[in-house]
Amino acid sequence: MEDLDRHLSAIAAGDADAFGRFVAGGERRLRESLRSFAALVDVEAVLQESLLRIWQVAPRVRPDGRPDCLLRLAIRTARNLAIDEARRTRRMALDPELLERALADAERASAAPAEPPDPRFFSAIEGCHGALPDKPKQALGARLESGGAESDAALAARLGMRLNTFLQNVTRAKRLLLDCLGRRGFAMEISR
Amino acid sequence: MSPEEREALIEQVVGAHRERAADGSVLAYPAWHDLDESARREAFERALVARRLEAALDPERRSATVRAVLARIAS
Numbered sequence: 001m002e003d004l005d006r007h008l009s010a011i012a013a014g015d016a017d018a019f020g021r022f023v024a025g026g027e028r029r030l031r032e033s034l035r036s037f038a039a040l041v042d043v044e045a046v047l048q049e050s051l052l053r054i055w056q057v058a059p060r061v062r063p064d065g066r067p068d069c070l071l072r073l074a075i076r077t078a079r080n081l082a083i084d085e086a087r088r089t090r091r092m093a094l095d096p097e098l099l100e101r102a103l104a105d106a107e108r109a110s111a112a113p114a115e116p117p118d119p120r121f122f123s124a125i126e127g128c129h130g131a132l133p134d135k136p137k138q139a140l141g142a143r144l145e146s147g148g149a150e151s152d153a154a155l156a157a158r159l160g161m162r163l164n165t166f167l168q169n170v171t172r173a174k175r176l177l178l179d180c181l182g183r184r185g186f187a188m189e190i191s192r
Numbered sequence: 193m194s195p196e197e198r199e200a201l202i203e204q205v206v207g208a209h210r211e212r213a214a215d216g217s218v219l220a221y222p223a224w225h226d227l228d229e230s231a232r233r234e235a236f237e238r239a240l241v242a243r244r245l246e247a248a249l250d251p252e253r254r255s256a257t258v259r260a261v262l263a264r265i266a267s
Contacts, residue, residue, distance in 0.1 A: 147259030
């Protein structure tokens with residue numbers, strides 16, 4: 001089991017690449033910790049904002065003797081942000097049962113081990129990606145190259161596609177990748 | 193909302209692109225507000241899968257979320 005705190009000293013020193021490795025290792029657990037809020041807040045926005053705040057406070061974080069203290073802090077930060085955002089947009093108190101489910105999600109995510117993926121998964125997905133039809137591959141490639149920096153409308157315009165066509169091609173590319181990975185015996189790798 | 197319109201909105205929300213407010217905070221995707229609760233939950237589950245695929249296809253194993261956050265830090 002990998003302790004993501006091995007990146008902490010480099011992150012505290014301002015090493016953005018180390019922060020990238022930390023986020024890559026903890027993103028799934030952080031996202032899953034917010035499942036209870038999926039209908040109440042835009043989880044992607046909450047998650048990105050939480051990570052930006054963690055980058056800011058990392059130099060002041062001191063390990064507490066347990067693994068993944070920075071990730072546990074990120075999970076708490078994200079949960080508090082999600083609660084604030086949900087209260088703000090709904091202008092009402094949140095259901096206590098939802099808050100209990102959120103705490104349970106966060107505890108589960110904090111305790112879950114980070115398991116390294118099967119290395120054969122990466123060669124399988126490369127093969128599946130190479131076999132995609134042109135248009136879906138172009139659309140997915142534009143999303144991948146952009147890395148969230150550009151809107152889908154801008155990416156579609158660059159490819160000369162209507163926005164809906166672009167979105168359909170992205171969806172189709174992902175479905176084809178999942179089908180292909182399933183045929184190669186890697187369906188379970190996606191859910192890890 | 194037609195099934196095609198619903199699908200297009202979900203796919204946009206699944207993407208990692210998010211605008212910033214004047215104070216620098218990350219804004220919810222506008223299309224997210226147009227989705228009902230069921231579609232929002234579907235977008236959440238599909239984002240989990242999308243980030244996994246993106247990371248697996250990236251040489252540095254970074255999803256679009258990781259890359260978006262690092263870009264914000266660098267800007």
